[in-house]
Amino acid sequence: MTRAIALTVNGEQCGGDVEPRTLLVHFLRDQLGLTGTHVGCVVGECGACSILVDGALVKSCLMLAVQADGCAVTTIEGLSTPGALHPVQEAFVNRFGLQCGFCTPGFVMASHALLMRNPNPTEEEIRRDLSSNLCMCTGYVQIVEAVKEAAVTLEQWRTSRT
Amino acid sequence: MADITHIGSRARSKEAPRHVSGRGQYVDDLSRPRMLHACILRSPYAHARIISVRADAAMKLPGVRAVLTPADIKALSQPFKPGRYAAGLRVPIAEYASAIEKVRYAGEPIAIVAADTRAIAEDAIELIDVDYEPLPAAASIEDAVADGATPLYEELGSNVGWQGKVSYGDVDAAFARADRIVRESLKIHRYSSTPLEPFACLAEHSPERMTITCNSQSPDVIYEALSEALGLDAVRVRVPDVGGGFGQKIHLIRKYAVLTALLAVKTRRPVKWIEDRSEHMMAGGHSCEQEFDVEAAVKADGEVIGMKIRDTDDVGGSVSTLTIHFTNKLNNLFNTYTVQHLTLEGRSVLTNKCPVVPNRGIGKPGMCFVWERMMDRIAQELGLDAIAVRRRNLIPPSAFPYTTPNGNIYGSGEYDTLLDKALKNVDYDGVRQRQATQRGLVARTLSGSRGEPDKARPTLLGIGVVIGVEPGGRNAARDMAIFPKSKQMPGAGGVEGATVKIEKNGSVVFTLGSPSCGQSHETTAAQIIADVLGVSPDRISLATTYDSALSPWGVSSSNSGNNFHLYDVGAVHGAATRLREKLLTLAAHVLKEDMGRLTIEDGMVYVGRLREAGAKSAASGPAVSFAELGKIAYSNQAQMPPGFEGGLQVTYFHSHPHADPLMLPDSEGRVRAQYTFSSAAHAAVVEVDVETGRVRVVRYVIVSDNGTLINPAVVDGQIYGSAAHGISVALGEGFVYGSDGQLLTLTLLDYGKSTTLETPHIEIEHHPVPDPFTTLGQKAAGEGAAIPSPAAIASAVEDALSPFGVKVRDLPLSPERVWRLING
Ligand code: FES
Numbered sequence A: 001m002t003r004a005i006a007l008t009v010n011g012e013q014c015g016g017d018v019e020p021r022t023l024l025v026h027f028l029r030d031q032l033g034l035t036g037t038h039v040g041c042v043v044g045e046c047g048a049c050s051i052l053v054d055g056a057l058v059k060s061c062l063m064l065a066v067q068a069d070g071c072a073v074t075t076i077e078g079l080s081t082p083g084a085l086h087p088v089q090e091a092f093v094n095r096f097g098l099q100c101g102f103c104t105p106g107f108v109m110a111s112h113a114l115l116m117r118n119p120n121p122t123e124e125e126i127r128r129d130l131s132s133n134l135c136m137c138t139g140y141v142q143i144v145e146a147v148k149e150a151a152v153t154l155e156q157w158r159t160s161r162t
Numbered sequence B: 001m002a003d004i005t006h007i008g009s010r011a012r013s014k015e016a017p018r019h020v021s022g023r024g025q026y027v028d029d030l031s032r033p034r035m036l037h038a039c040i041l042r043s044p045y046a047h048a049r050i051i052s053v054r055a056d057a058a059m060k061l062p063g064v065r066a067v068l069t070p071a072d073i074k075a076l077s078q079p080f081k082p083g084r085y086a087a088g089l090r091v092p093i094a095e096y097a098s099a100i101e102k103v104r105y106a107g108e109p110i111a112i113v114a115a116d117t118r119a120i121a122e123d124a125i126e127l128i129d130v131d132y133e134p135l136p137a138a139a140s141i142e143d144a145v146a147d148g149a150t151p152l153y154e155e156l157g158s159n160v161g162w163q164g165k166v167s168y169g170d171v172d173a174a175f176a177r178a179d180r181i182v183r184e185s186l187k188i189h190r191y192s193s194t195p196l197e198p199f200a201c202l203a204e205h206s207p208e209r210m211t212i213t214c215n216s217q218s219p220d221v222i223y224e225a226l227s228e229a230l231g232l233d234a235v236r237v238r239v240p241d242v243g244g245g246f247g248q249k250i251h252l253i254r255k256y257a258v259l260t261a262l263l264a265v266k267t268r269r270p271v272k273w274i275e276d277r278s279e280h281m282m283a284g285g286h287s288c289e290q291e292f293d294v295e296a297a298v299k300a301d302g303e304v305i306g307m308k309i310r311d312t313d314d315v316g317g318s319v320s321t322l323t324i325h326f327t328n329k330l331n332n333l334f335n336t337y338t339v340q341h342l343t344l345e346g347r348s349v350l351t352n353k354c355p356v357v358p359n360r361g362i363g364k365p366g367m368c369f370v371w372e373r374m375m376d377r378i379a380q381e382l383g384l385d386a387i388a389v390r391r392r393n394l395i396p397p398s399a400f401p402y403t404t405p406n407g408n409i410y411g412s413g414e415y416d417t418l419l420d421k422a423l424k425n426v427d428y429d430g431v432r433q434r435q436a437t438q439r440g441l442v443a444r445t446l447s448g449s450r451g452e453p454d455k456a457r458p459t460l461l462g463i464g465v466v467i468g469v470e471p472g473g474r475n476a477a478r479d480m481a482i483f484p485k486s487k488q489m490p491g492a493g494g495v496e497g498a499t500v501k502i503e504k505n506g507s508v509v510f511t512l513g514s515p516s517c518g519q520s521h522e523t524t525a526a527q528i529i530a531d532v533l534g535v536s537p538d539r540i541s542l543a544t545t546y547d548s549a550l551s552p553w554g555v556s557s558s559n560s561g562n563n564f565h566l567y568d569v570g571a572v573h574g575a576a577t578r579l580r581e582k583l584l585t586l587a588a589h590v591l592k593e594d595m596g597r598l599t600i601e602d603g604m605v606y607v608g609r610l611r612e613a614g615a616k617s618a619a620s621g622p623a624v625s626f627a628e629l630g631k632i633a634y635s636n637q638a639q640m641p642p643g644f645e646g647g648l649q650v651t652y653f654h655s656h657p658h659a660d661p662l663m664l665p666d667s668e669g670r671v672r673a674q675y676t677f678s679s680a681a682h683a684a685v686v687e688v689d690v691e692t693g694r695v696r697v698v699r700y701v702i703v704s705d706n707g708t709l710i711n712p713a714v715v716d717g718q719i720y721g722s723a724a725h726g727i728s729v730a731l732g733e734g735f736v737y738g739s740d741g742q743l744l745t746l747t748l749l750d751y752g753k754s755t756t757l758e759t760p761h762i763e764i765e766h767h768p769v770p771d772p773f774t775t776l777g778q779k780a781a782g783e784g785a786a787i788p789s790p791a792a793i794a795s796a797v798e799d800a801l802s803p804f805g806v807k808v809r810d811l812p813l814s815p816e817r818v819w820r821l822i823n824g
């Protein structure tokens, strides 16, 4: 038994037939081929599957695909524009904010969500916020540095635009 | 070599852009037409006999394509040969990819299903009916060696799977002339680096070969396993992006490669199997629980003249990794110290727990823990300063290259300076002052105003300073020192290759002999090639990740053993150097010039040493570009010098040119366990909440000698990550079993992995002392800070708790355990 869903993913209209038990993360990965969203635990502990649903940060292993019917989803693939990385992505590259890269899409999405809410976070705020995600490789130091750098870049963007 | 401009720089990461945009390619991202999905049935018991397995109901479920039961697996495959990790096993024991007659740990695989979807495969698992006869489980060393304990392997007669000893110098004589014998019992618990991406295999069987794509750190293990188990010659192993390894993905993953491959053979369709988190926690492999009884023979001034260590390793429910945690202690057996007389006795005890596997340093964190805890204990017993006792025993700079009594050769090191700098950076005296003030406050709080609601909770400050070596670059013959008669030795020294190629259009591609698990191998190798060839790193890229059919691999081609710095760097440098010669030979012919007069800059070959003549760049005069040379080398024999081999591609296999002496063990059991020795001093400052037992790491300072740094940002990353793991291990992460052998920590949350909140901001200073024997003076930086950091935290917590007279003997220092220490 399947159900048809329709949603916007990274600005594009998509749909599909899903079993009611299909997790959103599996729908994105297996049915839409958006494999940038990773599965590290499938029980909401690691944050590797973090995406935005209607602008809110969500662990997509904790949501059923049917619950996303009618929603607007942004995954890691939707963050950059062709030819240019998003400032959060760029900062992770610059600051070596990753090693194996498996946690990275989740950290980038979580950092992006943090900076949308709080454009100028302190180190403590960054650490508190990103404690939703786990990285087994980096020891977090360069991730925190990346978020700080991204905050500065985004601030420059805003001031240069106004 | 052309000018050095990229080696030593924080060159931009080559891997990061794809990962930050979700374009990494991990096994689970791959899909094949008609691909099936596998799921594994695992034992709910820690110890049981398998009476029967019935799979008919599962087979009948629509969408199920195959089920393999223990009987099928036994009929279709051969057992693994006991490899080097099982060296010392006294009777041959057949171990298949799944349990056959008995299960020996909860989570051991029993059956595997292939179905059209993962969900159907999971449903099918529920329909397999297994009859077990439960047996008493040994969930601790104590239970396993108790009289009347049920043996895991009847063939062995008892649960002591191995017992042995190494001895160097004259230990008894040293003990006879000691002023004092310092004794201590120490313990390290079970933990793992828990790579975020669990095991993953995709098997494809064609008439030509079996191709397995999996996230193995040591593809040679998979290669051998498939050849042995399936009796196949034609095996191809591919390793795409790997979501972290840390040793976890070296060994047990071979079982799953075989099971997935058997399904691919049976169904004649591609089969993918992805482990889930709880499967990984219970069956993916753990670092070994180790118990030590230590005696140190010391002089009154703190000199350690002899050491006796008895090490008991809880190796879990398999003989396949019986001795790895013991043999790896040979690598840092003497740490940074001059002691000449030492005995290490080992005992490997089988228990009904997850088998042990290599994990970031393997036995080395335990060995360092022994040394550094003992240094503190010796200082306490002699009434000396703990740092002064360490200094009394350090190998002095004048002694390098230094040969340890068991045959390791330390190329270079400045251990005293590492300590000096660590003390300065952490403001040691300042911490001591603050500690004294705080202790006064706490004493007053505890005696008078306990329980006042708005009083800040009493905390005690503590500092621990430790030092350790980090061995790098494996000698494949190491274990022959202990097990000279073992038939399964994988070789000697090391071999590893790299291919570097200038393409027809002048860009450069390369292939390494080993896989990467996130250590920026592409970035680092490109920096070396850029400098050797004289071309921008932007024009250099990795041709393919590991593919056994294409990658120039050898015994050292493993993302383990801290091998990259020695073997891959040597190989890529060697290949690029030879390619440069070839390129210049062709350029000299084309430009009708002497090779010695040619200069390379930014992908162009010029005549004359224009740079030295003071020109800003070599922009004028006769020149030929890499692209023009590429066109000739691949398509125009008429322009090649006579006898020139076409193409611009070189494969070079590197072996350590200084692998001797002691590549092979001598009659006294001395051998080079590893070839390079990085070192670091760690200073940890902690605050212990006296009421809750919670430990907070206030500062964590590292001064590290990793030899010549190729990319300091990459090395920083390795140090941060390995330190963070060691700190998390010390603070509370770990596997906990019930007395029935059930794992109680099946999730990352229960397991207690540190997040951004518990992990401190780690501070690093580099103090590179180049290695005299390696290609660029480089040393290792992968296992790194995971080796001394558990000892540093233990030392700091003990220091904080010294008003209570408490001794820290084991890990982890979780709030509950610290609270118990404080409250007796
Ligand atoms: S996979 Fe969703 S939180 Fe781990």
Ligand code: FES
Pocket (backbone or CB within 6 Å): A098, A099, A100, A101, A102, A103, A104, A134, A135, A136, A137, A138, B196, B243, B244, B518
């Ligand atoms: S980079 Fe490997 S888990 Fe974070």
